[in-house]
Amino acid sequence: MSFPLLSSLIILPTIGAIFILFGRSSSGYNASKYISIFVSLANFVLSIYLWYAFDKNIVGFQFVEEKVWLTGFINYKVGIDGISILFIILTTFITTLCIYSVNSTVKYRLKDFLVAILFMETMMIGVFCSLDLVIFYLFFEAGLIPMFLIIGIWGGDRRVYSAFKFFLYTLLGSVLMLVAIITIYWMTGTTDVVELYQLGIDLKYQNLLWLAFFSSFAVKTPMWPVHTWLPDAHVEAPTVGSVLLAAILLKMAGYGFIRFSVGLFPAASEFFVPLVFGLSLVAIIYTSLIALMQEDMKKLIAYSSVAHMGFVTMGIFTMTVEGIEGSIFQMISHGIISAALFLCVGVVYERMHTREISKYGGIVSVMPRYALVFMIFALGSLGLPGTTGFVGEFLILLGTFKVNFVVATIASLGVILGAAYMLWLYRRVVFGEITNSEVNKLIDLNRPEIIILSSLALTSIFFGFYPDPLLSTTSVSVENLIDQFNANLKIYTVNNL
């Protein structure tokens, strides 16, 4: 058996966390910080190597590891295909940047914070690797614990309320998924995703099971109308928490939709397309309008996340290659851009201790460098060609036009609204007269901030101009998914006749 690459990706952050946890407290902040930077960087390098070693042309899962876990029924099984590998790299990339940025954003109990983030990384990577429903559920749920603590300990004024809301919403959604998982086990005798792809699930139960999975993923995505936890959690979480939440946690659900909803329940997915389209459209239009009304910068970006994830869910359920590839690309792009936007908000929040848009204005004259990077990400968020945001949205709309003209047209309006709130935010914060004397005292970006933000900006622009490395990684897997989907659908229709 070859070297267990995926398992080491999963376990490495935890080992680092244990070292920090039981390390001598007298050795101070620095030691724990270096350990965590080292571990996350090592993980990032490992995941890049994984991408390098990954064969894009193979259909199916690679680097599969399987080990007996619960004798007789559940195996620990991890593996990746073209869909999951990008999320793993996103996770390790964003986590590394987060850990690098904690110095300026986390003022107290740094050690605990690093431990929480590292545990979080383990759980996030685990979600994207697992090829067994129970293992997936385990990682999916376990991620709640560190996130709850991150929001609750280091959050803002209403942190307790937000942390509880986040935890209970997500848990409520997920328990139904657990019922569905166990039901699937008793129906088919396995929870192994690869085997389940082959076996297929009885048509009679698909709709109910799909709904059970949907309840979990819809909360996590978040889709309208269960999105209300997200603005609260985003606003109250510390900067790094918001970044992780927006960049990676939301993607777990999108990934889940592709891997499980579409993969396991093709007939039900087809059946529920109108529902998903409807909810996605509401999310795109309605939350964009809400975003226009926001006075709080973080809240605005949080609502924009809901709108962007609306595009993602819409793209997934077009069941076209363009739509799904676009959704994956959009998730990666949103991971980079929303992370960057939250970091940008964090930068000025650290200096001004307010997130209210009206308190700002005219920043460009005191923080020119900041104005530049903020512009890149604002434009990326509204989908300007040349940034990753454009590629994702374009592909999704392309896929949607193929399937449903009306839906695509309405969704396109969302793009305009997206441009409206983003540009308006940018204008109010960066341009205009300086009305608040505090703004004059602002200092431009320091070196760590420049490193973090510019690396995100470069990634966004690079893949905006040259998306091929990402798209070619996913294409074989996505095509295979669609082929299987159509083949299964055909079998079901034949059986139904």
Next chain:
Amino acid sequence: MMNLDLIIPEIFLSLSIMFLLMVGVFKKNSERLVYNLSIVALIILFSLVINLFSINEKLVFNESYKISNLSSFMKSITIISAIFVMFSSSEYIKSLNILKIEYPILILSSILGMMIMISSNDLIVFYLGLELQSLALYVLASFNRDNVLSSESGLKYFVLSALSSGLLLYGCSLIYGFSGSTNFIYIANSSTLIEYGVIFGLVFIIVGLAFKISAVPFHMWAPDVYQGSPTSVTLFFAALPKVAALTAFINFLYTPFVNLIDQWQTILVFISIASMLFGAIAAIGQSNLKRLIAYSSIGHMGYALAGLASGTNQGIQSSITYISIYLVMTLCFFSCLFMLRKKNVFYEKIEDLSGLSINHPILSISLLVVLFSLAGIPPLAGFFAKFYIFMAVIEQSMYFLAIVGLLSTVVAAFYYLRLIKIIYFDKPTEKFETDHSLGLKITLTISTGILILYFIYPGLLNDFVSKIIII
């Protein structure tokens, strides 16, 4: 025919109780000695019980006493947890000045009662064990006799328990009257099972047992007794009698009344749903940790009964797994409680935990682990306990029970989260003392370790259980 070798553990325990009583009476100031000797006795007892594992099911004394792998397993987890209860609570007992020679001896007698209950295969033997166990518990509940709450809880427990014993005894007499025997096997084979008298008897017995296990709607005593008793006794209450009562449930439902499954399944499903929901909702308003854990244990018994209600082998195994993990969680939680000490005063209000994570990071992590485990969040042991239960329940297509159970875990998660909020998010208060006895530290470390590391090989316990317990 005498089969004394099969009941060596019981004989040994009886003899050591008498011996320790003599030591206590004739030797001055021997409280510590008796306490330590009783721990030694328990350890020896444990090895004796382990010895009986290889034996297949055997009936002794006119088939009124059953030695099987199930009984040996239940006895051994009872004894192990008793050892840890004694270990962890010695410091508490000493500083509360309730270390008297009677204390360990009462604990030992109650364990003897439990062992008889676990092995009983006859209504009368069962009742004897039950009463021996309960009598010792009444005294233990009011052991801190200068404290009003403690005396009240002892009295309350005694009165209500006597009532339930009465009901149980009435059920036994009905069953004897209609089936003509007190022996489980004869009852099972008797042709008159369908008669109403027997079914009434069954209902009364379930009521009596539900009382002992503190399941809704027979839970009223639990919060007051848990709160009033000395914490060390509360720990004992929360852990051990539940094992014995659960085993009695298994024995009753799957030996004499196995053919009446249609009748008792409905009752059990009701009790289980009611306990899960009530335990989750009623705990929200509590401000005393011991009261809170009482409601939480009511909820947990609901889950354990849900496994039994499924009526399958898998269900029984999941219940046994559940109760074993529940024991570990209870031990861990109470070990944390024992550590909340300032100048010989033990704190048990929720607010006392405020900001604990700043002053006592390691203790807080233990509490974090045990609370998330009680809430059933993966990857901690409590999740797997619930997972097995729901596996068994859903196998029987009892979706309603499963969904209600899972939804009440969400409700229950709220109050566990509230505790975590107080520990981690709130402002710190004064520090607690940190010099604790070795036994307490060991108990806390082992139980937390089990809860965290259980996920590495979660099949271990369940495989073991499924290998030894085939009904």
